[in-house]
Amino acid sequence: MSDERFDERLKEAARAYARRLPELPASLDDRVMAAVRTRALPASAARGADPARRGRWWRWLVEPQQVRPAWGVALAAAAALAVWLVPRRAAPLAPPATPAVAALPAADTVYVRFELAAPDAHQVALAGTFNGWDDHATAMTRGSTGVWSVTVPLAVGEQRYDFVVDGARWVPDPTAHAQVADGFGGTTSVIVVGPKGVVRT
Amino acid sequence: MDSSDGTVVRQVLAGDAEAYRILVERYRAQFGRYAVAMMGDADAAADAVQEAFIRAYDGLATCRDPDRFGAWFYRILTNQCHSARARRRDTVDVATVELQGKDRADADVERGELGGRLDAAIERLTPEQREAFLLKYVEERSYDEMAELLGVGADALKMRVHRAREALREMMGGADA
Numbered sequence: 514m515s516d517e518r519f520d521e522r523l524k525e526a527a528r529a530y531a532r533r534l535p536e537l538p539a540s541l542d543d544r545v546m547a548a549v550r551t552r553a554l555p556a557s558a559a560r561g562a563d564p565a566r567r568g569r570w571w572r573w574l575v576e577p578q579q580v581r582p583a584w585g586v587a588l589a590a591a592a593a594l595a596v597w598l599v600p601r602r603a604a605p606l607a608p609p610a611t612p613a614v615a616a617l618p619a620a621d622t623v624y625v626r627f628e629l630a631a632p633d634a635h636q637v638a639l640a641g642t643f644n645g646w647d648d649h650a651t652a653m654t655r656g657s658t659g660v661w662s663v664t665v666p667l668a669v670g671e672q673r674y675d676f677v678v679d680g681a682r683w684v685p686d687p688t689a690h691a692q693v694a695d696g697f698g699g700t701t702s703v704i705v706v707g708p709k710g711v712v713r714t
Numbered sequence: 715m716d717s718s719d720g721t722v723v724r725q726v727l728a729g730d731a732e733a734y735r736i737l738v739e740r741y742r743a744q745f746g747r748y749a750v751a752m753m754g755d756a757d758a759a760a761d762a763v764q765e766a767f768i769r770a771y772d773g774l775a776t777c778r779d780p781d782r783f784g785a786w787f788y789r790i791l792t793n794q795c796h797s798a799r800a801r802r803r804d805t806v807d808v809a810t811v812e813l814q815g816k817d818r819a820d821a822d823v824e825r826g827e828l829g830g831r832l833d834a835a836i837e838r839l840t841p842e843q844r845e846a847f848l849l850k851y852v853e854e855r856s857y858d859e860m861a862e863l864l865g866v867g868a869d870a871l872k873m874r875v876h877r878a879r880e881a882l883r884e885m886m887g888g889a890d891a
Binding site for chain 1: 726727729731732734735738739742743746747749750751756759760763764767768769771772773774775832833836847848851852879882883
């Protein structure tokens with residue numbers, strides 16, 4: 514068979530092969546939109562952040578990071594200072610739910626869903642090592658029962674975090690499987706992420 | 715009403731999350747079959763497409779050219795398919811996971827023996843070869859377009875297509891005899 518004839522046969526075969534593949538059902542659209550509705554607006558678009566800055570933030574979030582020891586000390590100090598600077602006396606909150614792992618891990622990131630039951634709160638955010646302890650970076654969405662939630666991609670490794678209620682109260686997650694002292698009389702929550710999900714040991 | 719990709723992306727970024735459905739419908743239909751070809755079965759493909767859409771939504775503000783959302787999403791989907799296939803190799807020999815169940819049976823009846831041999835040969839290509847082959851022979855993309863979509867050099871893609879073509883020629887053997 515000549516190369517030209519073989520190429521023609523291949524094109525026909527490839528098109529026929531593609532036609533025989535099943536089309537994904539339209540119900541997939543509903544599943545995607547249901548997931549989208551539970552998430553924060555893309556990269557804080559509503560706050561009008563600079564697109565280039567948002568791009569860097571996103572890449573920083575989804576790519577593996579190597580932190581030099583000196584920077585680690587500086588970041589830890591900055592995080593502790595941030596916690597120290599805000600009022601620590603939090604109003605009683607309803608028991609928060611346990612962080613749940615979404616079933617969509619990638620090779621070096623895992624999607625983790627965080628939840629906090631805080632029916633009286635007006636806004637709740639998630640701040641931690643994964644977003645530079647930025648209390649505006651990861652807004653949580655209030656569900657109808659007063660449970661606030663957000664799903665974020667976390668790099669494999671250990672992460673520390675708190676919830677930030679009404680922009681002022683930094684609340685550790687009492688259901689986290691580990692808490693560590695923040696050095697100022699309070700605690701901050703720890704989550705350890707492995708390639709296949711949250712490590713609960 | 716203008717429903718170009720760029721317009722819809724800007725609408726979503728302005729706070730209208732529901733507008734994202736337009737892109738989901740558009741590219742689920744366009745790229746869904748490609749995902750099935752990459753993943754080997756419809757259920758795994760649906761999972762990969764769903765996660766790709768969610769990732770695209772989360773990173774929408776990083777889409778540098780909203781008018782070319784499709785190409786950007788395609789790269790996310792391709793990466794998602796590659797990652798998912800790599801994870802499945804831990805427990806399943808992906809090369810043996812092809813169209814399954816009723817879809818497979820229906821397809822066997824619908825196509826003749828030669829068609830079946832061609833399908834089987836295509837499915838035995840490596841994922842990288844099949845991806846390059848489908849882009850070249852089904853979508854008839856140029857190598858430059860393929861390079862942009864996949865983030866792989868045009869020369870490397872030419873080699874993949876060449877190897878896919880030679881592998882198919884060998885696997886099909888005397889199909890034309």
